[in-house]
Amino acid sequence: MRSAETVAALKERLADGAIHTVSSDHSCYDLSQKRERTDDVRFMPHGLPGVETRMPVTFTAMAPNSTVEDFVEVFSAGPARINAVPGKGTIAAGFDADLVIFDPAEEREVDGGALHMGTDFSPFEGKTLNGWPAVVVSAGRVVVDDGGFHDPGPVGRFVARNGFAAHHDALSVRKSPSVPATVSA
Secondary structure, X not given: OOOHHHHHHHHHHHHHOOOOOOOOOEOOOXXXXXXXXXXXXXXXXXXXXXXXXXXXXXXXXXXXOOOHHHHHHHHHHHHHHHOOOOOOOOOOOOOOOOEEEEEEEEEEEOOHHHOOOOOOOOXXXXXXXXXXXXXXXXXXXXXXXOOEEOOOOOOOXXXXXXXXXXXXXXXXXXXXXXXXXXXXX
């Protein structure tokens, strides 16, 4: 969906630590809903489904030039630190037991119809990706394994925060940054 130059620049920024977090602007519309309103951009359902493919897409992009630790930093530790969320982003005593166990070598071709995002397509349809989640643990309870979802019931709790972490404390380059480059939209 982006030019090859932009994709290459984003991959480079992921690898050198200039990108500190990866998220998804997940928008769960199926194709019929997206095609329903094509006459007026103000009413078109914007966004794409991506929450389920975010992890393997990012891992596949980072894998050639990064470590698993770099990946964890972008996906967990960094976002928790940047957003000043206590008890998240680290495996340690006193932290929430929210974990994703994945096999970095597992390759799978994306089939939008087989995903669990509540939509019938994926913008990554047909692409081969690595690093799919195998087990998901939330608050110490297994909620996904062997491809199945196990609803543990409500497990969340309100986490009070005092705003965002100080910018200079939250953002640190993991490696020596590359020379800044212009990225076209």
